[in-house]
Every structure is written in structure tokens, then in C-alpha cells.
Amino acid sequence: MERRKLHAQGPVFSRIIAGAWRWNLPEAAVNQLIDASLEQGITTFDHADIYGDHSNEVIFGNILRRNPSLRQKMELVTKCGIKFPSAHRPSSWVKHYDTSREHIFWSVENSLKTLATDRIDLLLIHRPDPLLNPEEVAEAFGLLKQSGKVLHFGVSNFTPAQFEMLQSYISFPLVTNQIEISLASHAPLFDGSLDILMKHRVAPMAWSPLGGGKLIADHAAVFSKASKYTATETQMALAWLLKHPAGIFPVIGTTKPERIAESAHAIDINLDVQDWFEMLKIVQGKEMP
Amino acid sequence: MERRKLHAQGPVFSRIIAGAWRWNLPEAAVNQLIDASLEQGITTFDHADIYGDHSNEVIFGNILRRNPSLRQKMELVTKCGIKFPSAHRPSSWVKHYDTSREHIFWSVENSLKTLATDRIDLLLIHRPDPLLNPEEVAEAFGLLKQSGKVLHFGVSNFTPAQFEMLQSYISFPLVTNQIEISLASHAPLFDGSLDILMKHRVAPMAWSPLGGGKLIADHAAVFSKASKYTATETQMALAWLLKHPAGIFPVIGTTKPERIAESAHAIDINLDVQDWFEMLKIVQGKEMP
Amino acid sequence: MERRKLHAQGPVFSRIIAGAWRWNLPEAAVNQLIDASLEQGITTFDHADIYGDHSNEVIFGNILRRNPSLRQKMELVTKCGIKFPSAHRPSSWVKHYDTSREHIFWSVENSLKTLATDRIDLLLIHRPDPLLNPEEVAEAFGLLKQSGKVLHFGVSNFTPAQFEMLQSYISFPLVTNQIEISLASHAPLFDGSLDILMKHRVAPMAWSPLGGGKLIADHAAVFSKASKYTATETQMALAWLLKHPAGIFPVIGTTKPERIAESAHAIDINLDVQDWFEMLKIVQGKEMP
Numbered sequence: 001m002e003r004r005k006l007h008a009q010g011p012v013f014s015r016i017i018a019g020a021w022r023w024n025l026p027e028a029a030v031n032q033l034i035d036a037s038l039e040q041g042i043t044t045f046d047h048a049d050i051y052g053d054h055s056n057e058v059i060f061g062n063i064l065r066r067n068p069s070l071r072q073k074m075e076l077v078t079k080c081g082i083k084f085p086s087a088h089r090p091s092s093w094v095k096h097y098d099t100s101r102e103h104i105f106w107s108v109e110n111s112l113k114t115l116a117t118d119r120i121d122l123l124l125i126h127r128p129d130p131l132l133n134p135e136e137v138a139e140a141f142g143l144l145k146q147s148g149k150v151l152h153f154g155v156s157n158f159t160p161a162q163f164e165m166l167q168s169y170i171s172f173p174l175v176t177n178q179i180e181i182s183l184a185s186h187a188p189l190f191d192g193s194l195d196i197l198m199k200h201r202v203a204p205m206a207w208s209p210l211g212g213g214k215l216i217a218d219h220a221a222v223f224s225k226a227s228k229y230t231a232t233e234t235q236m237a238l239a240w241l242l243k244h245p246a247g248i249f250p251v252i253g254t255t256k257p258e259r260i261a262e263s264a265h266a267i268d269i270n271l272d273v274q275d276w277f278e279m280l281k282i283v284q285g286k287e288m289p
Numbered sequence: 290m291e292r293r294k295l296h297a298q299g300p301v302f303s304r305i306i307a308g309a310w311r312w313n314l315p316e317a318a319v320n321q322l323i324d325a326s327l328e329q330g331i332t333t334f335d336h337a338d339i340y341g342d343h344s345n346e347v348i349f350g351n352i353l354r355r356n357p358s359l360r361q362k363m364e365l366v367t368k369c370g371i372k373f374p375s376a377h378r379p380s381s382w383v384k385h386y387d388t389s390r391e392h393i394f395w396s397v398e399n400s401l402k403t404l405a406t407d408r409i410d411l412l413l414i415h416r417p418d419p420l421l422n423p424e425e426v427a428e429a430f431g432l433l434k435q436s437g438k439v440l441h442f443g444v445s446n447f448t449p450a451q452f453e454m455l456q457s458y459i460s461f462p463l464v465t466n467q468i469e470i471s472l473a474s475h476a477p478l479f480d481g482s483l484d485i486l487m488k489h490r491v492a493p494m495a496w497s498p499l500g501g502g503k504l505i506a507d508h509a510a511v512f513s514k515a516s517k518y519t520a521t522e523t524q525m526a527l528a529w530l531l532k533h534p535a536g537i538f539p540v541i542g543t544t545k546p547e548r549i550a551e552s553a554h555a556i557d558i559n560l561d562v563q564d565w566f567e568m569l570k571i572v573q574g575k576e577m578p
Numbered sequence: 579m580e581r582r583k584l585h586a587q588g589p590v591f592s593r594i595i596a597g598a599w600r601w602n603l604p605e606a607a608v609n610q611l612i613d614a615s616l617e618q619g620i621t622t623f624d625h626a627d628i629y630g631d632h633s634n635e636v637i638f639g640n641i642l643r644r645n646p647s648l649r650q651k652m653e654l655v656t657k658c659g660i661k662f663p664s665a666h667r668p669s670s671w672v673k674h675y676d677t678s679r680e681h682i683f684w685s686v687e688n689s690l691k692t693l694a695t696d697r698i699d700l701l702l703i704h705r706p707d708p709l710l711n712p713e714e715v716a717e718a719f720g721l722l723k724q725s726g727k728v729l730h731f732g733v734s735n736f737t738p739a740q741f742e743m744l745q746s747y748i749s750f751p752l753v754t755n756q757i758e759i760s761l762a763s764h765a766p767l768f769d770g771s772l773d774i775l776m777k778h779r780v781a782p783m784a785w786s787p788l789g790g791g792k793l794i795a796d797h798a799a800v801f802s803k804a805s806k807y808t809a810t811e812t813q814m815a816l817a818w819l820l821k822h823p824a825g826i827f828p829v830i831g832t833t834k835p836e837r838i839a840e841s842a843h844a845i846d847i848n849l850d851v852q853d854w855f856e857m858l859k860i861v862q863g864k865e866m867p
Binding site: 243289 | 670674675705708709710711712738739742
């Protein structure tokens with residue numbers, strides 16, 4: 001598995017990242033998924049405080065607590081900033097965002113404790129908060145970096161303007177913007193989302209890199225060259241993302257160990273440029289101008 | 290009333306600004322509105338050459354002419370650049386913009402004379418002129434600043450690209466972009482309009498901060514928490530804007546003295562973050578993602 | 579004919595540029611078009627590798643080959659990066675883009691040979707390639723500049739974000755973005771396309787400056803002031819573009835020598851600002867706000 005920096009001053013991650021979004025499963029099953037990932041060289045795990053209604057960090061952390069040596073073999077990403085009504089968070093009565101200094105600190109302490117770790121490799125602001133106070137966020141990030149509790153910082157689902165605004169307040173680089181990109185959601189290739197990251201020499205992380213079920217359902221033809229590459233549909237979809245010069249890190253969301261191995265092998269596929277454009281043509285319903 | 294700088298090098302304004310857009314009234318009535326504003330600590334008055342078909346500056350200036358000491362108690366904003374067919378401007382036969390050096394100079398001299406003042410605290414280009422020549426505008430602004438006739442400069446209704454383009458030609462900061470923002474016009478929170486200003490450390494001014502009548506007509510539920518804050522609908526709508534970290538200066542447009550006092554008290558309301566998001570949810574018709 | 583730099587460090591071009599897009603004609607006819615252009619002081623010729631299914635550079639080059647002294651009287655622009663299925667390019671089976679270092683080098687060598695010249699005055703990336711690797715492009719541009727084979731570099735049809743991204747990788751300025759602008763395609767005046775170029779002090783080139791047939795068909799009224807200026811419809815449409823402060827260089831696409839002379843005279847028309855806005859009002863179907 002290729003390992004690569006998200007930014008010159010950023011962390012080294014496995015090019016394919018295991019997403020814990022749907023890992024709301026018995027510990028034994030999550031343990032299997034962790035082992036299957038590490039076996040493939042997928043060492044980076046993507047969390048958020050809210051995944052599994054605030055449970056997935058807990059389950060993952062219980063495994064690390066029982067097997068502390070695992071922590072040295074992996075990098076941990078988590079997110080903060082979204083609050084919604086939940087039995088686990090009784091003070092929220094409407095879905096909202098909270099990127100106050102106080103909540104960032106609280107959320108980091110909570111994730112450290114829950115994940116049974118002394119450091120988060122990468123912390124992301126989960127969603128662009130219209131009430132985000134960039135001076136507060138900058139101060140919180142600076143103190144967390146200084147304390148060693150969080151090593152690197154980034155954002156998720158930010159527009160180019162939001163990314164550049166927040167970056168302008170922070171004295172070290174944001175190292176990623178985790179956004180939705182896939183053959184089914186290809187707008188970021190054209191609307192400036194990837195351009196702004198390339199301008200800042202920042203690699204994107206891609207959530208939902210397979211585009212959910214709709215890609216296969218709506219555009220089966222996109223995979224017509226799979227046999228040429230002896231590849232599965234999943235591998236074709238990931239190889240399409242990996243070909244982009246922005247250096248996308250796909251976050252795979254599977255809950256099946258065998259799909260982790262399958263996804264990992266996408267890294268070895270180098271799509272021909274014309275095949276890449278043909279796949280784009282199929283999902284766009286027209287050729288490039 | 291809170292007083293605050295629009296930009297580190299900008300003027301100090303009252304956080305709530307009195308807009309003279311609809312002050313096309315008998316002098317006695319305007320005098321009452323001025324007194325009611327000053328009484329509330331609202332010391333900043335927002336004009337444009339064209340308001341009231343070029344009459345509102347005249348009415349306001351007549352009051353200052355009779356009572357010159359008033360000028361020291363207030364800051365004056367005015368705008369230039371729009372021309373339209375009018376008995377007062379017989380040379381215009383189609384609505385158009387004019388941001389030529391010559392017209393900016395003419396318009397400033399005219400506003401100084403009309404407003405009976407020796408200085409304009411803040412001059413805004415009223416609309417983004419597709420024929421705006423940034424070198425001409427930069428030269429005009431520079432000479433007007435040097436002469437002391439205009440102390441600060443900004444724009445109105447500019448897109449982020451237009452703002453950054455013009456700023457790149459001017460050696461001192463533009464100190465505001467006056468745009469339409471309200472619960473009824475909340476796109477600027479998401480489309481980069483506020484982000485670009487925060488990036489430049491520039492505070493926005495908000496015109497039509499109550500969203501006209503349509504807000505109350507279409508979204509009465511947005512004010513359901515008014516009683517919790519012992520607030521009126523107007524105060525809730527202003528408090529919602531004042532909460533935004535961009536540091537918005539609402540320009541209120543009322544023609545009723547009692548509404549000025551009502552609006553001024555919005556400054557004391559600190560909306561709970563969840564209430565703020567609930568109000569946004571109601572006007573958007575959906576919760577945040 | 580006015581001559582002007584595209585950028586302080588860019589080439590000096592004739593303000594009106596002759597486009598070879600449709601010059602897929604017998605050599606004698608192209609020779610006539612070249613002579614008619616030079617006679618009007620139109621010394622800049624706009625090519626692309628693909629025009630006339632890869633034939634127009636060949637025809638033009640044959641003329642230069644027979645009359646080498648012509649080359650000193652003109653500036654040559656060409657483009658690269660688009661590939662499509664064609665008998666002349668049998669290796670392409672789907673329309674796609676190729677901005678690899680290897681293809682840029684190959685395409686420049688091919689254009690030099692085909693155009694019978696030792697230098698290209700300006701090379702453009704024809705379309706924003708989603709697979710464009712900015713480091714590769716920067717390296718290719720740098721080496722081509724050093725070798726003297728290409729004197730200046732730019733892009734075509736790039737969005738503002740794409741332009742700034744690529745520029746951030748190149749140590750010398752991109753000197754233009756050739757985009758579609760006309761009375762029929764006036765979005766670039768408002769969507770940031772021209773603003774970003776003005777911010778970078780880069781002049782746009784305009785393709786299809788007359789808007790094809792649709793402008794005259796849909797909006798005949800736009801030319802109602804032609805008689806006031808003793809101008810033709812073509813001249814009015816070009817004068818409208820030439821008035822814009824971005825300093826647009828229209829690329830005219832005619833195949834008739836007499837239309838070249840007609841177009842050249844547009845340079846002498848200085849539209850009144852109100853006439854300019856009236857023309858805009860007619861194509862927009864509404865006056866400015």
C-alpha cells in the first residue's frame with residue numbers, strides 16, 4: 001500500500017483509508033475489520049465523534065484498550081463540530097454545529113478518552129459552521145497542537161472560500177479537506193473544490209468514494225472496461241479517483257473484511273487516460289467540450 | 290450601543306446603522322428620526338446619492354445646515370455610481386453605472402455640498418459596474434483620501450471576485466461590502482460572500498436586514514422563540530444577524546422613531562446557538578446537513 | 579490597428595486577432611485572408627493543433643514555407659491538449675484531453691514543423707483538463723520557454739479557480755485566458771472570469787466575439803444605434819467588447835477578406851457608456867439592478 005503525505009507538513013497516511021462511519025458493530029467484527037485493514041497496509045482510520053450515534057469511537061477504543069500495541073500501527077483521524085438530538089447528547093434539541101473553542105476542547109478530550117489514545121493524528125472540523133469564529137478555531141487548534149494532543153488539523157465539506165478563510169487565520173497549514181468525490185459526485189473536479197486544494201498543495205480525502213449504490217444502479221456501463229484490468233467494479237471506481245493529480249485519499253466505508261482486501265488492490269491499477277475519460281463521459285452523459 | 294471598527298484601519302461606527310433610503314420625508318420628520326437614532330447611540334447614517342430620487346441627501350443636509358453641531362455627533366456614509374432617468378438627472382436616458390474618476394469626483398463634491406459637510410466618513414461604490422476601471426477608481430479614491438474629503442472607502446453588492454479584484458488595485462483596505470443579508474436572504478452565509486470579507490478582516494454592512502415583509506409573511510415560525518427573549522420580531526431578526534462572527538452591521542430602514550429604539554435594543558440579545566440554528570432551519574426549510 | 583501587451587511580461591499583439599478556426603480552405607484563400615489581415619494591421623493569428631481536423635496549421639504553414647518573410651510580420655498563437663477520434667490521430671478512440679509533459683512537447687514540435695516556424699509566440703492549454711498535473715505542465719512550459727521554442731504561455735476556457743491553481747505552479751505569468759465572451763455570452767462579465775484576469779493584470783482573448791448567428795437572430799434590437807456610429811452590426815458587437823476595461827482581444831473567425839477590414843474598423847468606435855448599457859440591457863432582457 002502506498003503511503004503518502006497529505007501536505008508537506010502533514011501526516012503520512014496510507015493512500016486508502018478505512019472509514020469507521022458504519023462500524024457500529026460488535027467488537028469482534030470491528031477487530032476483524034481493523035486486522036483486515038492493517039494486513040493490507042491500510043493503517044489510517046477515519047472516525048467522527050458522531051459516527052454510530054457517538055458509539056463507533058467507543059467500540060474502536062475498547063479494542064485499542066485491550067490491545068494497546070495496535071495504536072502504534074495506525075493513524076487516527078476524527079472530527080468534531082456536529083451536534084444533534086440523541087440520547088447520548090441530551091442537551092441538543094435541534095441539529096446544529098458547534099465549533100466554539102470550548103466544544104473543540106471538550107470533543108478532543110472526549111475522543112482521546114473514548115479512543116483510548118494520547119493523541120489524534122488528524123482532527124477535522126466536520127462541516128462548515130456558519131457561526132464558526134475563525135479566531136476561536138485558530139486559538140483552539142494552536143493550543144491543541146502545542147499540547148501534542150492533536151498532531152494535524154483539517155476540515156471536511158468546506159467550500160473553497162471557507163477553506164481559504166479559515167486557513168488565513170491559522171499559522172500552520174490545514175492538511176486536508178475531506179469531501180464527497182466519486183464517479184457519482186464528480187462536481188468537485190470542475191467547481192474549484194479540487195483546484196483550491198491543489199493550489200494549497202493539500203491532498204483531499206474522499207468520502208463515499210464509490211458513490212453509494214446509485215453509481216452501479218444508474219451507470220453500469222461505467223465499468224465496461226473492468227475485465228480489461230481484471231478488476232472489480234469497486235476497484236475501477238477507486239482507481240478512477242486515484243488517477244486524479246490532486247492525490248485523492250479515498251475513505252472506504254465497507255463493513256466486510258473481504259471488501260477491504262478488494263479495495264486495497266485498486267492501488268495497483270493504472271487506468272489508461274482514454275478509459276478514464278470514457279468513464280467520465282458515461283456518468284456525465286456527454287463527452288468533454 | 291456597541292461601537293466597533295469596520296476594519297483595523299477603518300472607521301468606528303455604531304453597530305446598528307440608520308439607513309436613509311426611505312427618508313424621503315418632511316424635514317421635521319427626518320429631524321425626529323435623526324434625534325431618535327442619536328438618542329439610541331445610533332450615530333452612523335447610511336445615504337446614497339440616488340436615495341429618494343436624489344432628494345434624501347438634500348433633506349438631511351438641510352437639517353445639518355441649520356444645526357451644524359449635529360455633524361460632530363455622527364458618521365456619514367454615502368454611495369455613488371448609479372445613474373438612471375430622472376428629472377433631477379436629465380442626461381441619463383437608460384439606467385447605467387458610472388464609476389469613472391470624473392463621476393466619482395463630481396458625485397463626492399455634490400454629496401459634500403448637499404449634505405452640508407466637509408467630509409464623508411465612508412464612500413461606497415453602489416453596484417459592481419461591468420465597466421469599472423480599477424485603475425481609475427484607485428486613483429480617484431487615493432486623491433479623495435489625500436484631500437480629506439473622504440476618509441474611508443468600500444463597495445456595495447460586490448461579489449467576492451469583484452471585491453478582490455478592486456482591492457488588488459488599491460493601496461489601502463476597502464473597509465466594507467454592503468450587501469443584502471437577512472433571514473430571508475441567507476445565501477451570503479454559504480456562497481463565499483461573508484467568507485471573503487472575513488478573510489480580509491472586513492466587516493459587512495447588511496441592507497434590508499429584516500428581509501422586507503416577506504420574512505414575516507412566509508416564515509412566521511422563525512420568531513417562535515421571541516417571548517423567550519422578551520423580544521419583538523424585528524429584534525429577533527437583527528439579533529440573528531448580530532450573532533454571526535463576520536461582525537455584521539445591520540442598516541435599518543425604518544421611518545418610525547419608535548422602531549429605531551426597538552431596533553437598537555436588539556444589540557442586547559444574545560441568541561442561544563440552537564435557537565439560531567432553528568431559525569435558520571425554518572427559513573431554509575431543512576436542517577443543516 | 580492598436581497594438582498592446584497581453585500582460586506586462588507578455589507578447590505585443592494586435593488588439594484584433596485573426597482566428598484560423600474555420601480557415602480550412604484552399605491555400606490561395608487562406609493567403610488572401612492573411613494578406614487582408616496584415617493590411618489592416620491584424621498581425622496576430624490564432625491557431626490550434628486541432629482546427630480543421632488538424633489541417634489548418636498545415637495549410638497556413640505551407641504558405642509560410644513558400645513565403646518565409648511573412649513570419650516576421652506576424653505573431654502566432656496555437657493550442658494543445660485536446661484529442662479526439664480522427665483519421666489524422668488514429669490512436670484516439672474517445673474525445674479526451676492530454677496535458678502530459680510528453681504530449682505538450684510532442685504537440686509543440688508538431689506545430690513548429692507544421693507551421694514552418696522556429697517559435698510559437700503564445701501556446702495555450704486548450705481546455706481545462708481534469709487530469710492536468712500542474713507540476714508536469716509547469717516543467718514543460720519552463721523547458722519550452724528556455725529553449726525559445728515557445729515565447730509565452732496561457733490557457734483557454736479555464737475557470738478562475740483553474741487559472742489560479744495552474745498559475746501557482748508556474749514561475750512566470752500566464753499571459754491570457756482565451757474564453758467565450760460576447761453580447762450573446764456575457765456571463766464572464768459577472769461570474770468572476772474577467773475579474774480574476776484583471777486581478778492578475780492579464781488580458782483575455784475572446785473567442786466567438788460576435789456570438790455566432792444567434793446574437794443577430796435573437797436580439798436585432800441590440801444594434802439599433804449602429805447608424806449613430808455609422809457602424810455595421812459586426813463593428814457594434816466588437817466595439818462593445820473593446821470598451822470593457824479588461825482589455826479584451828477579440829479573435830474574429832471570418833473567412834471573408836472584406837469582413838476582416840470591416841472588423842478592423844471596430845477599433846475606432848468608442849461607444850457611449852449609455853449605449854453600452856442599453857445593448858447589455860437588450861441581451862439580458864432587463865436593466866441592471
